[in-house]
């Protein structure tokens with residue numbers, strides 16, 4: 219049995235509480251003889267700063283680079299508000315993203331039938347929803363140069379951001395989307411604004427070419443990003459994989475997130491380039507939520523976002539797709555049984571704590587295997 223190298227970086231606030239549920243699950247999977255793991259645990263964020271004065275150490279970074287997948291909790295909190303910018307907790311996350319070259323951000327929006335009433339949309343529009351937004355993460359208008367605020371001679375100011383994409387940047391994100399579509403609904407929607415943006419024209423051209431050349435069996439639809447936003451709240455189930463740039467992806471993934479209810483339910487993955495020798499990608503998996511200082515230390519955080527992020531690691535980095543599907547099923551079973559953490563409990567429901575929820579997911583997984 220191959221041993222999977224997992225790097226665990228729990229971070230701050232509720233990070234350690236939710237990552238503990240992944241550790242528990244990993245130990246259970248091993249004890250059950252389903253897979254074998256080599257685990258490295260490292261500090262990141264404020265916890266690392268308190269320990270050695272940097273948000274991530276070089277040694278921790280080395281271990282992350284050598285792993286098959288990084289499981290990241292969350293970083294930050296008011297305790298570190300006065301820390302100099304380059305050493306702030308977020309610097310640990312930014313360095314991981316940069317050094318691992320994580321250019322593809324995957325944000326699923328899954329609506330568990332048991333939680334469909336928590337959606338901002340009507341139940342029938344979201345029940346069974348399972349879509350994946352693939353957002354380009356390292357290019358586009360957040361990084362393009364020039365990027366500046368200039369004071370003009372008359373005292374007015376002018377601010378510039380530059381939306382910039384090259385063919386290789388679009389090529390690699392499109393390939394990630396098509397590869398994921400192969401594992402899912404065989405359907406990709408590409409969102410841009412070619413009607414008003416040159417980057418949109420190039421995006422449309424490159425994505426079309428890659429589909430023709432390499433993925434003729436995957437259905438490709440082009441959609442203008444504003445229309446895509448509208449469609450997401452009108453009829454979200456028409457989509458499977460949506461691929462889009464950094465800016466539109468930021469917005470569309472937040473729209474999609476709210477179709478499904480709570481922040482405590484939302485997983486994510488970020489992928490880097492494929493190593494030509496091994497075919498493996500650098501990858502980091504993390505909940506969408508932050509360190510939730512308001513509830514940290516109380517054992518009430520919802521661990522499902524983090525457990526589902528680990529499910530994505532099983533599927534996309536560790537080649538354990540069947541186990542990942544069983545885990546998703548186990549989460550759905552637990553919710554269907556009525557168990558809820560406080561963030562998704564409705565009035566009259568007794569909420570369970572983080573650890574009880576983790577235990578329940580393992581028990582449901584056992585039943586499914």
Ligand code: NAI
Pocket residue numbers: 232291292293294295296311481482483504506507508509510511512513518519520521523561
């Ligand atoms: P947040 O996501 O930490 O919390 C927002 C609200 O959602 C809070 O009321 C929190 O209690 C609740 N919540 C979040 N996750 C939950 C869970 N798993 N179970 C139950 N309730 C949950 O966002 P906020 O408050 O804006 O930021 C808090 C800190 O986290 C800040 O220092 C921020 O910089 C950091 N942050 C870190 C991120 C990361 O590490 N990737 C992402 C977002 C924020």
Ligand code: MG
Pocket residue numbers: 468469472
């Ligand atoms: Mg955002």
